[in-house]
Amino acid sequence: MKTALLREIGQPLELTEIDTPQPGPGEVLVRVDACGVCHSDLHLADGDWDMLKPITKTPLVLGHEVAGVVVDTGEGVTGIAAGDRVGVPWLHWTCGECEFCREGREVLCSKQLITGCTVDGGFAEFIRAKASHAAKLPASLKTEEAAPLLCAGLTVYRALKQSGLQSGQRLCVVGIGGLGHLAVQVGKAMGASVYGVDLAEDKLKLATECGADGVFNAAAGPVHKEIKKLGGMHVVLVASGSKAAYESALRYLRKGGTLAVVGMAPEPVPISTVALVSLEARIVASSVGTRQDLAELLDLVDRNPSIRCRIETRPLSAAPEVLDQMRRGELVGRIVLTPHG
Numbered sequence: 001m002k003t004a005l006l007r008e009i010g011q012p013l014e015l016t017e018i019d020t021p022q023p024g025p026g027e028v029l030v031r032v033d034a035c036g037v038c039h040s041d042l043h044l045a046d047g048d049w050d051m052l053k054p055i056t057k058t059p060l061v062l063g064h065e066v067a068g069v070v071v072d073t074g075e076g077v078t079g080i081a082a083g084d085r086v087g088v089p090w091l092h093w094t095c096g097e098c099e100f101c102r103e104g105r106e107v108l109c110s111k112q113l114i115t116g117c118t119v120d121g122g123f124a125e126f127i128r129a130k131a132s133h134a135a136k137l138p139a140s141l142k143t144e145e146a147a148p149l150l151c152a153g154l155t156v157y158r159a160l161k162q163s164g165l166q167s168g169q170r171l172c173v174v175g176i177g178g179l180g181h182l183a184v185q186v187g188k189a190m191g192a193s194v195y196g197v198d199l200a201e202d203k204l205k206l207a208t209e210c211g212a213d214g215v216f217n218a219a220a221g222p223v224h225k226e227i228k229k230l231g232g233m234h235v236v237l238v239a240s241g242s243k244a245a246y247e248s249a250l251r252y253l254r255k256g257g258t259l260a261v262v263g264m265a266p267e268p269v270p271i272s273t274v275a276l277v278s279l280e281a282r283i284v285a286s287s288v289g290t291r292q293d294l295a296e297l298l299d300l301v302d303r304n305p306s307i308r309c310r311i312e313t314r315p316l317s318a319a320p321e322v323l324d325q326m327r328r329g330e331l332v333g334r335i336v337l338t339p340h341g
């Protein structure tokens with residue numbers, strides 16, 4: 001099958017052919033119709049993350065926002081059959097037995113396998129997946145639109161869920177990129193009043209198109225005074241990986257508010273403990289999502305046709321170029337590869 005292969009960390013992707021995988025017991029073979037390109041793919045390819053670099057397989061097929069159709073099933077697979085449309089997320093497999101799995105926090109599973117990191121992902125014509133961890137996609141959702149929900153959408157959904165955001169509360173999303181514009185839409189669907197902060201006018205325009213009740217451009221100077229005039233935010237979700245975004249975000253919180261950490265800044269962020277204590281603020285961090293989170297998100301999206309990721313489709317052969325463009329910060333919206341398109 002065709003693939004865009006990462007032969008070694010730090011090397012450009014190579015367009016080549018590898019053996020089509022065969023499904024083993026409990027596994028399915030999925031024809032990849034769409035695979036989103038996530039910033040994590042770039043970080044894995046470049047070896048940026050010390051925690052994942054040692055466990056990243058090479059050669060590796062990247063890609064963990066995989067959507068397609070089951071074409072073959074291995075021994076003992078029930079509940080999923082050839083012809084089913086499924087998504088394969090970052091969390092490829094979890095043990096179900098470790099203390100974290102038992103606590104319902106399988107994203108922390110000690111033995112987890114990660115799609116497009118410790119096992120091959122979706123930058124290829126086919127992917128092998130665990131039947132237990134592939135999610136059936138609702139009919140209302142196009143395959144290309146489903147792909148980015150499997151990481152970007154899931155990540156913001158879990159973060160908002162963990163933050164305790166309630167209907168009628170105020171949410172501020174800082175950084176309106178791939179994750180941020182989905183967070184605006186999911187926040188609206190959860191019944192919140194949603195505000196967007198970014199440095200770029202086109203991103204703020206996107207936030208407004210996604211239903212934001214108000215937007216603030218922080219390029220010209222701090223915007224916390226304007227945000228405080230609204231009463232402050234019950235939840236501030238930082239989808240940006242910028243240290244400056246985090247430094248400002250605490251000032252947007254209402255007393256008793258929650259800072260939801262999603263974007264990963266490369267350097268440590270100083271936080272005022274005086275501010276934390278006087279606000280009784282909470283900080284919650286969130287890492288992708290569990291199967292339960294994914295089922296809830298897909299249901300939410302099925303019931304709210306307004307939640308749709310802004311995507312641009314490209315052929316699989318464009319994968320090396322897409323990573324380069326991402327490295328140069330040239331991409332707007334989510335790129336979805338269509339290996340059979």
Ligand SMILES: [Zn+2]
Nearest residue numbers: 038040151152
């Ligand atoms: Zn991702």
Ligand SMILES: [Zn+2]
Nearest residue numbers: 095098101109
């Ligand atoms: Zn486990």
